Every structure is written in structure tokens, then in C-alpha cells.
Amino acid sequence: xxxxxxxxxxxxxxxxxxxxxxxxxxxxxxxxQPFVRKYVCMHLAFKGEAVLKAExxxxxxxxxxxxxxxxxxxxxxxxxxxxxxLYITFDGDAAIKLLSQFGIDRDHAxxxxxxxxxxxWMTSIRRVNPSNILVLTESVLLYTLSYVGQHRSESAAYTxxxxxxxxxYIDNNFADPELSVSKVADIxxxxxxxxxxxxxxxxxxxxxxxxxxxxxxxxxxxxxxEKVPIAQLAIKCGYTDPYYFSKVFKNIMGVPPSxxxxx
Numbered sequence: 001x002x003x004x005x006x007x008x009x010x011x012x013x014x015x016x017x018x019x020x021x022x023x024x025x026x027x028x029x030x031x032x033q034p035f036v037r038k039y040v041c042m043h044l045a046f047k048g049e050a051v052l053k054a055e056x057x058x059x060x061x062x063x064x065x066x067x068x069x070x071x072x073x074x075x076x077x078x079x080x081x082x083x084x085x086l087y088i089t090f091d092g093d094a095a096i097k098l099l100s101q102f103g104i105d106r107d108h109a110x111x112x113x114x115x116x117x118x119x120x121w122m123t124s125i126r127r128v129n130p131s132n133i134l135v136l137t138e139s140v141l142l143y144t145l146s147y148v149g150q151h152r153s154e155s156a157a158y159t160x161x162x163x164x165x166x167x168x169y170i171d172n173n174f175a176d177p178e179l180s181v182s183k184v185a186d187i188x189x190x191x192x193x194x195x196x197x198x199x200x201x202x203x204x205x206x207x208x209x210x211x212x213x214x215x216x217x218x219x220x221x222x223x224x225x226e227k228v229p230i231a232q233l234a235i236k237c238g239y240t241d242p243y244y245f246s247k248v249f250k251n252i253m254g255v256p257p258s259x260x261x262x263x
Contacts, residue, residue, distance in 0.1 A: 040091055044114065063115055088137055174218060
């Protein structure tokens with residue numbers, strides 16, 4: 001797919017924020033770097049990988065990485081591996097103020113896990129025409145900022161809570177067959193996506209892997225004390241399917257529950 005560059009007519013802009021263009025960049029290697037734009041630029045990585053070099057730091061760019069650069073800020077997108085991205089440029093009296101409302105500044109300008117927005121961005125740029133470009137460009141920017149705001153509020157909420165409280169809840173409720181990342185996220189007022197990221201960050205494993213570990217460890221503890229029918233044991237540990245329970249048990253403990261503890 002070739003580059004797409006949609007330019008917003010100057011007379012279509014509002015006074016406080018002026019949108020300049022909405023671009024799908026597919027030919028990075030042909031561009032002169034480093035970049036120094038006189039506008040704010042919000043980028044969303046679409047495909048491939050690269051490295052962002054800005055403010056003396058380096059950030060890995062993968063699909064779904066969102067990053068913002070500021071007027072006259074020098075930055076480089078290096079080590080491209082078939083890297084493509086979309087971006088919106090804008091300026092005006094309220095541009096920086098708008099970003100600051102969502103916690104975006106030069107020290108907080110790179111965000112991961114925004115891949116769920118890539119289809120929205122691409123669909124929007126393909127629909128652009130002279131009559132709707134301002135509405136679509138502004139809508140994409142504001143919709144994206146709403147997710148940045150959610151990410152910020154969840155991060156703030158997390159710092160005020162002890163992650164051990166989440167682990168304690170799981171440890172106390174592992175036998176609930178309905179226990180899931182979305183259920184726990186609702187209880188602790190997070191999105192499921194954010195809670196999943198917290199588990200990877202804090203436990204170096206997925207939520208589902210942690211839950212399985214807790215359930216199987218409990219099953220092993222029970223079997224060390226008494227012999228329990230597999231179906232009954234599965235229910236005690238949050239599994240409704242004894243065959244699936246046995247499979248998970250073997251994967252973690254090395255032997256099926258019928259042969260545990262080893263003699």
C-alpha cells in the first residue's frame with residue numbers, strides 16, 4: 001500500500017486548534033531524517049518495527065505504539081523493519097493545553113498497547129474526502145486521546161492500590177469457575193487489557209497462567225493429604241471439565257492427578 005497524505009484546508013480549521021494533515025506513511029526509508037516539525041504530531045505505529053530516538057532516549061516501536069512529538073523537537077525513527085505508521089499534525093493556541101489535559105508532555109509521550117485503534121485510524125483515513133476531513137481528523141485525535149486519558153486514570157488508580165490485594169482476591173476465589181481477568185478487572189475498576197498488562201509486568205506471566213498455577217498448586221496440596229475423585233477435585237479448584245483439569249495439572253506438575261503425588 002502506498003503513502004496516503006490528506007491535507008486539511010486552512011479555512012476549515014478552528015482558531016484554537018488547527019489540523020494540518022492526516023498521513024499514512026509507508027515509505028519511511030525515502031524520508032530525510034531526523035525529523036523536526038513545527039507542529040504537534042501524534043503517531044500510531046501500524047506495521048513492522050523500528051526504534052524512536054527522542055530526548056536522548058530510545059523506544060521500541062511495534063504495532064499499536066502511540067507516540068507524540070512536539071514543535072521543533074528533533075526525533076528519528078531508526079532501525080526500520082518494514083515499519084509503517086499513521087500520524088496527525090496539528091497546532092494552535094490550545095494544542096499543547098489539550099495534550100497536557102491527558103498527561104502528555106515531552107517526558108510522557110510514548111504509549112504501548114494501542115493496537116485496538118489501528119483499524120479505526122486506517123478506516124478513517126481511507127474515508128477522508130474534502131468535505132469530511134476536518135471532522136474525521138479531529139474525531140480520530142479526540143477518540144485516541146480519550147484512551148490515553150483512560151490509560152492515565154488506570155495508572156493513577158494502580159499506584160494507589162497494592163497489587164498484592166489483587167493477588168489476594170484471586171488466591172481467595174480461585175475455586176470460582178467464573179473467575180476471569182475481566183471479572184477481576186471490574187472488581188478493581190480496571191480494564192481487562194490494563195489488568196492483563198499489570199500481570200505481565202508484575203508477575204512475568206499472563207493472568208490465565210497465574211490462575212492456573214494457583215488452582216493446580218491447591219489441587220496438588222489436596223492430593224498430598226487425601227485421595228479425591230478427579231471430577232470432585234476439579235470442581236474444588238475452579239474447573240468444570242475434569243478432562244481439561246487433568247491436562248492442565250499434567251502440564252504444570254509433570255504427571256496427571258491420578259498419579260500424584262509420585263511414589
